Amino acid sequence: MILGPVSYLDCMVFCLFLTPQLLIHVGFFETIYVVLQCLPFLLFELPHSFIHERFFVEPNKQPLFVQQASPFEDFVVRCVRYAFANIPPKVGRVFFSKSVALPFLRFRMLRHGYVKSPVHWNEYRDKRFKGVWIIQEPMQKPDVCVLYAHGGGFSMGSSYFYLEFLITWLSLLRSAGYRNPAIFALEYTLVPDGCFPTQLQEAIAGYEHVLLMVGDPEKICVSGDSAGATIVLSLLLHLANLNRHLAKMSKVGTWHLAKPGMAILISPWVTLVSDKHRNTASDYLDAGNLHLYARQYSGKHIAAEDPLLSPGNCRDVEWWHKATPSKGIYLTYGTEEALALEIERLTKFWEECGVNFSSRAESGGIHAWPVACLFLSNSSEDREKGLRAIVEKIRRTI
Ligand SMILES: *[C@@H]1O[C@H](CO)[C@@H](O)[C@H](O)[C@H]1NC(C)=O
Ligand SMILES: *[C@@H]1O[C@H](CO)[C@@H](O)[C@H](O)[C@H]1NC(C)=O
Numbered sequence: 001m002i003l004g005p006v007s008y009l010d011c012m013v014f015c016l017f018l019t020p021q022l023l024i025h026v027g028f029f030e031t032i033y034v035v036l037q038c039l040p041f042l043l044f045e046l047p048h049s050f051i052h053e054r055f056f057v058e059p060n061k062q063p064l065f066v067q068q069a070s071p072f073e074d075f076v077v078r079c080v081r082y083a084f085a086n087i088p089p090k091v092g093r094v095f096f097s098k099s100v101a102l103p104f105l106r107f108r109m110l111r112h113g114y115v116k117s118p119v120h121w122n123e124y125r126d127k128r129f130k131g132v133w134i135i136q137e138p139m140q141k142p143d144v145c146v147l148y149a150h151g152g153g154f155s156m157g158s159s160y161f162y163l164e165f166l167i168t169w170l171s172l173l174r175s176a177g178y179r180n181p182a183i184f185a186l187e188y189t190l191v192p193d194g195c196f197p198t199q200l201q202e203a204i205a206g207y208e209h210v211l212l213m214v215g216d217p218e219k220i221c222v223s224g225d226s227a228g229a230t231i232v233l234s235l236l237l238h239l240a241n242l243n244r245h246l247a248k249m250s251k252v253g254t255w256h257l258a259k260p261g262m263a264i265l266i267s268p269w270v271t272l273v274s275d276k277h278r279n280t281a282s283d284y285l286d287a288g289n290l291h292l293y294a295r296q297y298s299g300k301h302i303a304a305e306d307p308l309l310s311p312g313n314c315r316d317v318e319w320w321h322k323a324t325p326s327k328g329i330y331l332t333y334g335t336e337e338a339l340a341l342e343i344e345r346l347t348k349f350w351e352e353c354g355v356n357f358s359s360r361a362e363s364g365g366i367h368a369w370p371v372a373c374l375f376l377s378n379s380s381e382d383r384e385k386g387l388r389a390i391v392e393k394i395r396r397t398i
């Protein structure tokens with residue numbers, strides 16, 4: 001099931017689902033306060049910068065993203081940039097939550113004629129973790145499985161917000177020839193409800209569960225975007241180094257878990273805090289806020305240099321070699337994103353020490369575009385481009 005592009009009607013319906021949830025979870029007065037605070041931006045700043053940059057700046061002086069973005073993409077990215085820098089995370093959290101995202105997906109499905117989903121999904125939880133299984137044939141063993149950790153700065157996002165993206169991914173895996181592809185979307189604890197190492201422990205338990213369901217580790221691809229990719233890298237480092245860190249991670253089982261077949265990282269936030277993070281005219285991330293989230297995720301007691309917390313800090317060649325999946329790592333990011341220089345610093349190190357990886361830098365691209373474009377772009381070619389590259393990589397590998 002691949003739904004069509006997001007329409008203006010979809011946007012209105014989304015707001016319709018969002019409003020009551022904001023009133024419930026954020027409260028009447030605070031919601032009004034946040035809306036009032038946004039008004040100067042929405043009424044003056046946004047139309048002014050939009051019109052000015054698109055129509056009065058020479059094309060070659062425009063930010064790279066603006067040069068290639070459609071008006072809708074440009075408009076939404078400006079709003080997201082403002083929201084990321086100015087709106088409290090607890091509002092963002094409602095925006096991306098299950099109670100808004102799931103009815104929205106159901107609406108979009110209905111609009112495309114699906115009363116019932118052609119793809120099976122169900123929530124799974126046990127004492128240690130929870131998540132959502134998405135699978136073509138739940139009664140049969142998957143022939144490929146993606147363990148996915150969503151992004152959102154550790155403080156926002158949910159598997160349900162990513163459900164349409166993941167179902168599209170599953171459909172493309174089917175078209176690529178897999179008989180019964182599956183995706184397990186990890187629903188890790190968000191900050192400030194819990195901080196490191198809770199999320200890593202959940203990822204380890206989730207991986208163990210996926211391994212049990214799939215059987216063959218070579219058929220597993222671990223993946224995530226942004227903060228989710230941080231957790232995936234931490235998971236890989238952990239799997240390679242059970243002994244050294246077992247003492248710290250007392251709740252985790254002591255048996256050895258085989259490493260996955262491959263890893264796919266979308267705009268990974270490799271190092272939590274770095275002076276190489278920068279605000280760009282194109283991207284919507286704000287480096288200052290990233291570091292704020294990073295501190296919340298780290299909690300009080302952990303050294304920020306700990307590679308399990310901030311994998312980009314790991315400069316241990318042998319550890320990386322042991323951590324790299326048997327068929328390597330594939331990494332995709334945009335050259336204009338706030339995290340690009342730090343990603344390149346790590347891949348340069350990997351290259352020097354012979355880690356098996358490949359990467360694709362989208363010129364003029366911004367953060368997590370393979371995810372965002374599905375919702376913002378118009379033609380199916382543009383919307384599915386990032387995912388198709390990922391699926392092709394999986395097909396050639398697993
Ligand atoms: C490196 O990864 C590729 C797939 O991306 C795989 O085909 C190859 O066998 C790997 N090489 C080594 C030395 O592990
Ligand atoms: C979106 O794409 C469709 C065809 O897929 C086209 O007819 C329509 O004009 C496009 N809309 C915009 C706003 O570009």
